[in-house]
Amino acid sequence: MNKLFGRDYITTQEWSKDEIEEALKLASDLKNKKHQGIPHRLLTDKTVFLFFFDKSTRTRNSFEAGITQLGGHGHFIEASTSQVAHGESPKDMGIILSTYGEGIAIRHDLVPGEGNSYMRAVAEHATVPVFNMQCDIDHPFQTLADLMTIRERFGDDLRGKKIAVSWAYAPSYAKPLSVPQGLITLMTRYGMDVTLAHPPEFKLIPDQIALAKQNAVEGGGKFTIANSMEEAFDGADVVYPKSWGILELFGKPEEALKLAANYKSWICDKKMMAHAKKEAIYMHCLPADRGNEVTDEVIDGPQSVVYQEAENRLHTCKSIMALTMGGV
Numbered sequence: 001m002n003k004l005f006g007r008d009y010i011t012t013q014e015w016s017k018d019e020i021e022e023a024l025k026l027a028s029d030l031k032n033k034k035h036q037g038i039p040h041r042l043l044t045d046k047t048v049f050l051f052f053f054d055k056s057t058r059t060r061n062s063f064e065a066g067i068t069q070l071g072g073h074g075h076f077i078e079a080s081t082s083q084v085a086h087g088e089s090p091k092d093m094g095i096i097l098s099t100y101g102e103g104i105a106i107r108h109d110l111v112p113g114e115g116n117s118y119m120r121a122v123a124e125h126a127t128v129p130v131f132n133m134q135c136d137i138d139h140p141f142q143t144l145a146d147l148m149t150i151r152e153r154f155g156d157d158l159r160g161k162k163i164a165v166s167w168a169y170a171p172s173y174a175k176p177l178s179v180p181q182g183l184i185t186l187m188t189r190y191g192m193d194v195t196l197a198h199p200p201e202f203k204l205i206p207d208q209i210a211l212a213k214q215n216a217v218e219g220g221g222k223f224t225i226a227n228s229m230e231e232a233f234d235g236a237d238v239v240y241p242k243s244w245g246i247l248e249l250f251g252k253p254e255e256a257l258k259l260a261a262n263y264k265s266w267i268c269d270k271k272m273m274a275h276a277k278k279e280a281i282y283m284h285c286l287p288a289d290r291g292n293e294v295t296d297e298v299i300d301g302p303q304s305v306v307y308q309e310a311e312n313r314l315h316t317c318k319s320i321m322a323l324t325m326g327g328v
Protein backbone atom coordinates (compact mmCIF):
# COMPACT_ATOMS: atom_id res chain seq x y z
CA MET A 1 0.00 0.00 0.00
CA ASN A 2 1.08 3.57 -0.72
CA LYS A 3 2.90 5.19 2.23
CA LEU A 4 0.37 8.03 2.18
CA PHE A 5 -2.52 5.62 2.82
CA GLY A 6 -4.44 6.78 5.89
CA ARG A 7 -2.69 10.18 6.11
CA ASP A 8 -4.63 13.30 7.09
CA TYR A 9 -4.30 16.36 4.87
CA ILE A 10 -4.93 19.29 7.23
CA THR A 11 -2.12 21.69 6.30
CA THR A 12 0.38 21.53 3.43
CA GLN A 13 3.10 22.06 6.03
CA GLU A 14 2.49 18.56 7.43
CA TRP A 15 3.34 16.97 4.06
CA SER A 16 6.95 16.80 3.00
CA LYS A 17 7.97 18.23 -0.37
CA ASP A 18 8.42 14.66 -1.66
CA GLU A 19 4.85 13.86 -0.64
CA ILE A 20 3.53 17.03 -2.27
CA GLU A 21 5.52 16.07 -5.38
CA GLU A 22 3.79 12.69 -5.43
CA ALA A 23 0.39 14.39 -5.12
CA LEU A 24 1.16 16.82 -7.96
CA LYS A 25 2.44 14.02 -10.19
CA LEU A 26 -0.72 11.98 -9.71
CA ALA A 27 -2.87 15.10 -10.17
CA SER A 28 -1.26 15.72 -13.59
CA ASP A 29 -1.78 12.09 -14.55
CA LEU A 30 -5.45 12.22 -13.50
CA LYS A 31 -5.88 15.51 -15.38
CA ASN A 32 -4.58 13.89 -18.58
CA LYS A 33 -6.83 10.86 -18.09
CA LYS A 34 -9.88 13.07 -17.49
CA HIS A 35 -9.13 15.11 -20.63
CA GLN A 36 -8.66 11.96 -22.70
CA GLY A 37 -11.74 10.21 -21.29
CA ILE A 38 -9.66 7.37 -19.81
CA PRO A 39 -11.47 5.83 -16.81
CA HIS A 40 -9.55 5.96 -13.52
CA ARG A 41 -11.77 4.31 -10.92
CA LEU A 42 -9.14 4.14 -8.21
CA LEU A 43 -11.58 4.31 -5.27
CA THR A 44 -14.38 1.97 -6.31
CA ASP A 45 -17.12 1.72 -3.67
CA LYS A 46 -15.27 4.07 -1.28
CA THR A 47 -17.12 6.85 0.56
CA VAL A 48 -15.95 10.30 1.61
CA PHE A 49 -18.07 12.39 3.98
CA LEU A 50 -18.14 16.11 3.13
CA PHE A 51 -18.98 18.12 6.19
CA PHE A 52 -19.68 21.83 5.60
CA PHE A 53 -19.97 24.56 8.23
CA ASP A 54 -19.84 27.16 5.40
CA LYS A 55 -20.95 27.65 1.82
CA SER A 56 -19.00 26.38 -1.19
CA THR A 57 -19.07 26.01 -4.96
CA ARG A 58 -15.63 24.73 -6.02
CA THR A 59 -14.71 22.69 -2.96
CA ARG A 60 -17.99 20.83 -2.67
CA ASN A 61 -18.27 20.12 -6.37
CA SER A 62 -14.64 19.15 -6.93
CA PHE A 63 -14.94 16.61 -4.11
CA GLU A 64 -18.32 15.28 -5.24
CA ALA A 65 -17.41 15.06 -8.93
CA GLY A 66 -13.91 13.84 -8.02
CA ILE A 67 -14.99 10.92 -5.86
CA THR A 68 -17.60 9.93 -8.48
CA GLN A 69 -14.92 9.88 -11.19
CA LEU A 70 -12.78 7.73 -8.89
CA GLY A 71 -15.63 5.22 -8.61
CA GLY A 72 -16.76 6.14 -5.09
CA HIS A 73 -19.40 8.31 -3.50
CA GLY A 74 -19.42 11.62 -1.58
CA HIS A 75 -21.98 12.36 1.13
CA PHE A 76 -22.72 16.07 1.46
CA ILE A 77 -23.54 17.04 5.05
CA GLU A 78 -24.51 20.54 6.09
CA ALA A 79 -23.37 20.95 9.71
CA SER A 80 -26.54 22.85 10.60
CA THR A 81 -28.73 19.91 9.58
CA SER A 82 -26.64 17.31 11.45
CA GLN A 83 -26.47 16.49 15.15
CA VAL A 84 -23.37 18.70 15.39
CA ALA A 85 -25.89 21.55 15.59
CA HIS A 86 -27.13 19.92 18.80
CA GLY A 87 -23.59 19.64 20.15
CA GLU A 88 -22.50 16.15 19.03
CA SER A 89 -18.78 15.80 19.73
CA PRO A 90 -16.03 15.66 17.09
CA LYS A 91 -14.84 12.49 18.81
CA ASP A 92 -18.14 10.65 18.24
CA MET A 93 -18.31 11.88 14.67
CA GLY A 94 -14.74 10.77 13.93
CA ILE A 95 -15.24 7.30 15.38
CA ILE A 96 -18.65 6.65 13.84
CA LEU A 97 -18.01 7.97 10.32
CA SER A 98 -14.76 5.94 10.25
CA THR A 99 -16.91 2.80 10.48
CA TYR A 100 -19.09 3.94 7.56
CA GLY A 101 -16.56 5.14 5.00
CA GLU A 102 -12.96 5.83 4.04
CA GLY A 103 -12.49 9.61 4.38
CA ILE A 104 -13.86 12.61 6.29
CA ALA A 105 -13.57 16.09 4.79
CA ILE A 106 -14.47 19.22 6.76
CA ARG A 107 -14.90 22.91 5.92
CA HIS A 108 -14.94 25.05 9.09
CA ASP A 109 -13.41 28.40 8.20
CA LEU A 110 -15.41 31.29 9.57
CA VAL A 111 -14.46 31.32 13.26
CA PRO A 112 -10.80 32.08 14.04
CA GLY A 113 -9.44 29.62 16.58
CA GLU A 114 -12.09 26.95 15.92
CA GLY A 115 -11.93 25.26 12.50
CA ASN A 116 -8.45 23.78 12.57
CA SER A 117 -8.87 22.61 16.18
CA TYR A 118 -12.21 21.03 15.32
CA MET A 119 -10.80 18.97 12.46
CA ARG A 120 -7.83 17.90 14.57
CA ALA A 121 -10.26 16.73 17.25
CA VAL A 122 -12.10 14.64 14.62
CA ALA A 123 -8.76 13.34 13.28
CA GLU A 124 -7.59 12.29 16.74
CA HIS A 125 -10.40 9.75 16.91
CA ALA A 126 -10.97 8.91 13.24
CA THR A 127 -9.27 5.86 11.76
CA VAL A 128 -9.67 7.20 8.21
CA PRO A 129 -7.97 10.28 6.73
CA VAL A 130 -9.34 13.71 7.62
CA PHE A 131 -9.21 16.41 4.93
CA ASN A 132 -9.22 20.16 5.49
CA MET A 133 -11.60 21.70 2.97
CA GLN A 134 -10.68 25.13 4.46
CA CYS A 135 -10.22 26.20 8.04
CA ASP A 136 -9.12 29.34 9.86
CA ILE A 137 -5.43 28.51 9.26
CA ASP A 138 -5.06 26.92 5.82
CA HIS A 139 -6.90 25.95 2.63
CA PRO A 140 -4.53 23.17 1.52
CA PHE A 141 -6.60 21.88 -1.40
CA GLN A 142 -6.71 25.40 -2.84
CA THR A 143 -3.01 26.12 -2.48
CA LEU A 144 -2.03 22.73 -3.92
CA ALA A 145 -4.13 23.56 -7.00
CA ASP A 146 -2.47 26.98 -7.05
CA LEU A 147 1.00 25.42 -6.97
CA MET A 148 0.01 23.08 -9.80
CA THR A 149 -1.27 26.03 -11.85
CA ILE A 150 1.86 28.13 -11.28
CA ARG A 151 4.07 25.19 -12.28
CA GLU A 152 2.04 24.55 -15.41
CA ARG A 153 2.94 28.11 -16.48
CA PHE A 154 6.48 28.54 -15.16
CA GLY A 155 7.83 25.00 -14.84
CA ASP A 156 8.73 23.03 -11.71
CA ASP A 157 11.63 25.22 -10.58
CA LEU A 158 9.99 28.29 -9.05
CA ARG A 159 13.08 29.64 -7.30
CA GLY A 160 13.26 33.42 -7.61
CA LYS A 161 9.80 33.79 -9.13
CA LYS A 162 7.92 36.59 -7.40
CA ILE A 163 4.35 36.11 -6.13
CA ALA A 164 2.36 39.06 -4.78
CA VAL A 165 -0.23 37.99 -2.21
CA SER A 166 -2.23 41.13 -1.65
CA TRP A 167 -5.39 42.09 0.20
CA ALA A 168 -8.11 43.55 -2.04
CA TYR A 169 -11.37 45.29 -1.22
CA ALA A 170 -14.62 43.27 -1.20
CA PRO A 171 -17.99 44.32 0.18
CA SER A 172 -19.61 40.83 0.10
CA TYR A 173 -18.40 39.25 3.35
CA ALA A 174 -15.38 38.93 5.63
CA LYS A 175 -13.49 36.18 3.84
CA PRO A 176 -11.28 33.78 5.82
CA LEU A 177 -7.53 34.39 6.20
CA SER A 178 -6.69 30.83 5.23
CA VAL A 179 -5.91 31.35 1.53
CA PRO A 180 -3.26 34.09 1.97
CA GLN A 181 -1.82 32.18 4.95
CA GLY A 182 -1.73 28.98 2.92
CA LEU A 183 -0.01 30.77 0.04
CA ILE A 184 2.71 32.49 2.04
CA THR A 185 3.56 29.30 3.91
CA LEU A 186 3.56 27.00 0.86
CA MET A 187 5.15 29.15 -1.86
CA THR A 188 8.09 30.12 0.37
CA ARG A 189 8.94 26.38 0.60
CA TYR A 190 9.43 26.41 -3.16
CA GLY A 191 12.00 29.20 -3.12
CA MET A 192 9.60 31.83 -4.37
CA ASP A 193 10.00 35.51 -3.60
CA VAL A 194 6.73 35.99 -1.67
CA THR A 195 5.52 39.53 -0.99
CA LEU A 196 2.48 40.07 1.21
CA ALA A 197 0.58 43.38 1.26
CA HIS A 198 -2.44 44.52 3.24
CA PRO A 199 -3.83 47.60 4.99
CA PRO A 200 -2.71 47.80 8.63
CA GLU A 201 -5.93 46.33 10.11
CA PHE A 202 -5.86 43.21 7.91
CA LYS A 203 -2.96 41.35 9.46
CA LEU A 204 -2.61 37.58 9.16
CA ILE A 205 -2.15 35.26 12.15
CA PRO A 206 1.35 35.95 13.62
CA ASP A 207 2.23 32.21 13.79
CA GLN A 208 1.62 31.89 10.06
CA ILE A 209 3.81 34.92 9.32
CA ALA A 210 6.57 33.34 11.44
CA LEU A 211 6.15 30.06 9.55
CA ALA A 212 6.39 31.83 6.18
CA LYS A 213 9.64 33.49 7.31
CA GLN A 214 11.06 30.14 8.47
CA ASN A 215 9.99 28.41 5.25
CA ALA A 216 11.63 31.15 3.17
CA VAL A 217 14.93 30.61 4.97
CA GLU A 218 14.72 26.83 4.60
CA GLY A 219 13.36 26.94 1.02
CA GLY A 220 15.86 29.50 -0.24
CA GLY A 221 13.17 32.05 -1.01
CA LYS A 222 12.20 35.45 0.35
CA PHE A 223 9.31 36.68 2.43
CA THR A 224 8.58 40.41 2.52
CA ILE A 225 5.69 42.50 3.80
CA ALA A 226 4.87 45.54 1.64
CA ASN A 227 2.65 48.52 2.39
CA SER A 228 0.64 48.64 -0.82
CA MET A 229 -0.68 46.48 -3.63
CA GLU A 230 1.45 48.49 -6.06
CA GLU A 231 4.65 47.71 -4.15
CA ALA A 232 3.75 44.02 -3.94
CA PHE A 233 2.97 43.84 -7.66
CA ASP A 234 6.23 45.52 -8.77
CA GLY A 235 8.07 43.01 -10.96
CA ALA A 236 5.82 40.11 -9.93
CA ASP A 237 5.46 36.93 -12.00
CA VAL A 238 2.26 35.93 -10.21
CA VAL A 239 -0.31 38.25 -8.64
CA TYR A 240 -2.90 36.93 -6.20
CA PRO A 241 -4.99 39.84 -4.89
CA LYS A 242 -7.96 38.84 -2.76
CA SER A 243 -9.96 40.06 0.18
CA TRP A 244 -9.89 38.78 3.73
CA GLY A 245 -11.38 39.86 7.04
CA ILE A 246 -10.00 41.30 10.25
CA LEU A 247 -8.91 38.61 12.70
CA GLU A 248 -10.39 40.32 15.77
CA LEU A 249 -13.66 41.25 14.02
CA PHE A 250 -14.99 37.94 12.64
CA GLY A 251 -17.77 38.16 15.25
CA LYS A 252 -18.62 41.70 14.07
CA PRO A 253 -18.71 41.48 10.26
CA GLU A 254 -20.43 44.87 9.78
CA GLU A 255 -17.55 46.64 11.58
CA ALA A 256 -14.98 44.81 9.47
CA LEU A 257 -16.77 45.65 6.21
CA LYS A 258 -17.05 49.31 7.28
CA LEU A 259 -13.30 49.45 7.87
CA ALA A 260 -12.62 47.65 4.59
CA ALA A 261 -14.54 50.37 2.74
CA ASN A 262 -11.67 52.77 3.59
CA TYR A 263 -9.51 50.79 1.17
CA LYS A 264 -11.58 50.69 -2.03
CA SER A 265 -8.49 51.68 -4.01
CA TRP A 266 -7.07 48.18 -3.33
CA ILE A 267 -8.48 46.84 -6.60
CA CYS A 268 -6.65 44.85 -9.24
CA ASP A 269 -7.25 46.79 -12.45
CA LYS A 270 -5.25 47.22 -15.65
CA LYS A 271 -3.18 50.02 -14.12
CA MET A 272 -2.30 47.84 -11.14
CA MET A 273 -1.40 44.91 -13.43
CA ALA A 274 1.10 47.18 -15.20
CA HIS A 275 3.27 47.02 -12.07
CA ALA A 276 3.75 43.27 -12.59
CA LYS A 277 5.81 41.70 -15.36
CA LYS A 278 4.21 41.73 -18.83
CA GLU A 279 3.95 37.93 -18.76
CA ALA A 280 2.61 37.82 -15.16
CA ILE A 281 -0.41 35.71 -14.37
CA TYR A 282 -3.45 36.85 -12.38
CA MET A 283 -4.80 34.32 -9.86
CA HIS A 284 -7.78 34.19 -7.50
CA CYS A 285 -9.20 31.23 -5.57
CA LEU A 286 -12.75 32.46 -6.40
CA PRO A 287 -15.40 33.57 -5.81
CA ALA A 288 -14.10 37.05 -6.69
CA ASP A 289 -15.97 40.26 -6.01
CA ARG A 290 -15.92 41.58 -9.57
CA GLY A 291 -15.70 45.36 -9.76
CA ASN A 292 -14.22 45.51 -6.25
CA GLU A 293 -11.38 43.02 -5.82
CA VAL A 294 -10.74 42.95 -9.56
CA THR A 295 -12.07 44.50 -12.76
CA ASP A 296 -13.74 42.35 -15.41
CA GLU A 297 -11.01 43.46 -17.80
CA VAL A 298 -8.34 41.75 -15.66
CA ILE A 299 -10.18 38.63 -14.50
CA ASP A 300 -11.49 37.98 -18.03
CA GLY A 301 -8.25 39.13 -19.67
CA PRO A 302 -5.33 37.22 -21.18
CA GLN A 303 -3.24 37.18 -17.98
CA SER A 304 -5.96 35.53 -15.91
CA VAL A 305 -5.63 31.81 -15.15
CA VAL A 306 -8.58 31.59 -12.75
CA TYR A 307 -10.49 28.91 -14.66
CA GLN A 308 -7.41 26.70 -15.06
CA GLU A 309 -6.77 27.23 -11.33
CA ALA A 310 -10.37 26.28 -10.46
CA GLU A 311 -10.18 23.20 -12.72
CA ASN A 312 -7.01 22.10 -10.95
CA ARG A 313 -9.01 21.91 -7.71
CA LEU A 314 -10.63 18.78 -9.19
CA HIS A 315 -7.39 17.05 -10.15
CA THR A 316 -5.51 17.82 -6.92
CA CYS A 317 -8.49 16.80 -4.79
CA LYS A 318 -8.77 13.46 -6.62
CA SER A 319 -5.05 12.90 -6.20
CA ILE A 320 -5.09 13.46 -2.43
CA MET A 321 -8.15 11.22 -2.02
CA ALA A 322 -6.64 8.45 -4.17
CA LEU A 323 -3.30 8.55 -2.32
CA THR A 324 -4.77 8.57 1.19
CA MET A 325 -7.96 6.52 0.84
CA GLY A 326 -6.29 3.45 -0.64
CA GLY A 327 -6.64 4.07 -4.36
CA VAL A 328 -2.99 3.61 -5.34
Ligand code: CP
Nearest residue numbers: 056057058059285286
Ligand atom coordinates in the same frame (compact mmCIF):
# COMPACT_ATOMS: atom_id res chain seq x y z
N1 CP B 1 -11.95 28.54 -3.70
C1 CP B 1 -12.89 27.90 -2.99
O1 CP B 1 -12.63 27.25 -1.98
O2 CP B 1 -14.16 28.02 -3.50
P1 CP B 1 -15.49 27.61 -2.75
O3 CP B 1 -15.61 28.51 -1.55
O4 CP B 1 -16.57 27.86 -3.75
O5 CP B 1 -15.41 26.19 -2.34
